[in-house]
Amino acid sequence: MSQSKSTAAANRAAPQANILERLFKLSERKTTVRQEVIAGLTTFLTMAYIIFVNPNIMSAAGMDQGAVFTATCLAAAVGCLIMGLYANYPFALAPGMGLNAFFSYVVVGEMGYSWQVALGAVFISGVVFLLLSIFKVRQWVIDSIPMSLRQALAAGVGLFLAIIALKSAGIVTASPATLVTLGDVTSTEAVLAALSFVLIAALAYRRMLGAVMIGILIVTGIALALGKVQYGGLVSAPPSMAPTFMQLDIAGAFNVGMISVIFAFLFVDLFDTAGTLLSTADRAKLLDKKGQLPGMGKALMADSSASAVGSLMGSSTTTTYVESTAGVAAGGRTGLTAVVCAGLFLLALFFSPLVGMVPAYATAGALMYVAVLMTSGLSTIDWDDITEAAPAVIAAVMMPLSFSIANGIALGFICYALIKTLSGRHKDVSISVYALAVLFTAKFVFF
Structure with missing residues (x-):
């Protein structure tokens, strides 16, 4: 009798296994359902901090924290599902670190735009990214930007995160004499x-x-335990997303002053995603003989689509997470890993009271840690070539010092074009870099 029960269970499981095989090509990628589930859980645990950090950061822009929490989980789930079901790769997505801080503290806080307009800029950048992927000009854009500036961009975002973390924790504070100074570290x-x-x-x-x-x-x-936060429970129904859902102002984002902001959202997402995809795919042995990722266009379209959809819900730019390498290391090879991760983000929707208890200073440590990881890219810059190193340093340090990712990008491009040209190495500068340098210069002069 027990044998007949096990046979019946096996018969029920067989069609499910066949469906998963057809969808994700498990045997072709030399993986199993169990291996993919473990990989998905691993990836989720390494990146789940975003559900604590993102609502804290975005609420600084005046957005409803509960609505942002729901939007964060749903944007991550949608991005993972698109990546898993459409591109069939084990890469997980969620609202990106750095750009969420740029969104709240610069676009809204410093530049004075409403968060609705900022969401409109996120939507536009996602659509532009999607068009670049559809018309296959993304590789031309990536290849035309110097590697030193690409590395500096990531490092600058890391330094930008660091100063925000230190400021929010009160470790550094404003000073009329020295601009910044050490705060009350006790x-x-x-x-x-x-x-x-x-x-x-x-x-x-x-x-x-x-x-x-x-x-x-x-x-x-x-x-x-110290009484600094109040216990609010652990589980509840997901908070309403009504305060942020479809509240973006796309028309308001079509403002000349927003050009550099849209470029910042686009460039950071584009280069961060491309770099993450290639490095993670290399770890998973998914690259072809030319070192390219087959179907990379689908992966990039999944990323850009997730950004556009996320902005409709009320979230900042959604991007592919480098933490996906943890899942790959655990054996993830197909989109099933990303689908499992999506399911876990949906499950996280019911833990909003826990997220509401997390204070900003608890997430400051996470921001600092991510900053350390991002600034490591500076090690790959050719420091013996001053025409490469100088623009990279300008781009990286001007992001935290001007408190703007967009300004850092703009000044980096302008310096690169000028230094290379005056050094007699204008052939190193692509037409696109010259065009962007002129555009950014015009922005500083006239707007």
Whole structure:
């Protein structure tokens, strides 16, 4: 009797296995359903910190924190589903770090645009990215931008995140004499922020799964014990997304002053995604003999589509996460890994009370950790060639010092074109770089 039951169970499982095989080509990629599920769980645990961090950052723009939490989970789930079902790759997506801070603290906070207009700019950049992918000009754009500027862009975003983290924790503060100075490092907030960063770095070194999320939760627990935050429960129905859903102002984003902002959203997403896709695919042995990712166009279209959809929900730019390498290391080889990750982001919707308890200083450590990872790209710059190193440094340092990713990108391009030309190496500069340098110069002079 038990044998007949097991046979019946096997018969029921067979069609499901066949469907998954047809959808994800598991045997062709030399993987199994179990391996993909474990990989999806691994990826989710390494990037789930975004559900704590993004609502904190976006609420600084005046957006409803609960609505942003729901939008974050749904944008990540939609992005992962598109990547998994359409591109069939084990890459997970979620609202990107760096651009969310740029969205809140610069576009809204410094430049004075409404968050609705900022969402419109995210939508436009996503659509432009999608068109670049559809018409296959994305590779021309990527190849025409110097590698040094691409690396500097990522590093600058990292430095930008670092200063935001230190500022939010009160570790650095404004000074009329020196611009910035050391804050009260003995305050509870500063100490807990530093503890969050130290814990995350140590756990990451020990290869602890979900190191960032664990660090955030430990510090939140300490803050709860000290009475710094109030317990609000763990599980509830997902918060309404009505305050942010379809609230974007696309017409308002068609403003001359927003050109550099749209470029910033587009460039950071484009280069970050391309670099992440290639490095993660290399780890998964998915690259062809030429070092290219077959079907990369589909992967890029999945990323750009997710950004556009995410902006409709009320989220900043959605991008492919480098944490996908954790899932790949755990055996993820197909889109089933991304689909599992999508399911877990949907499950996370029911844990909004926990997210609401996480204070900003607990997530500051996560921002600092991501900043460390992003600034590592500076090591690949050719420091012996001053015509490459100087523009890269200008681009990277001007992002935090001008408190704007867009300004850093613009000044980096202008310096690159000028230094190369005056050095007699104008052949190193592509037409697109010259065009962007002129455009950015005009923006500074006339707008």
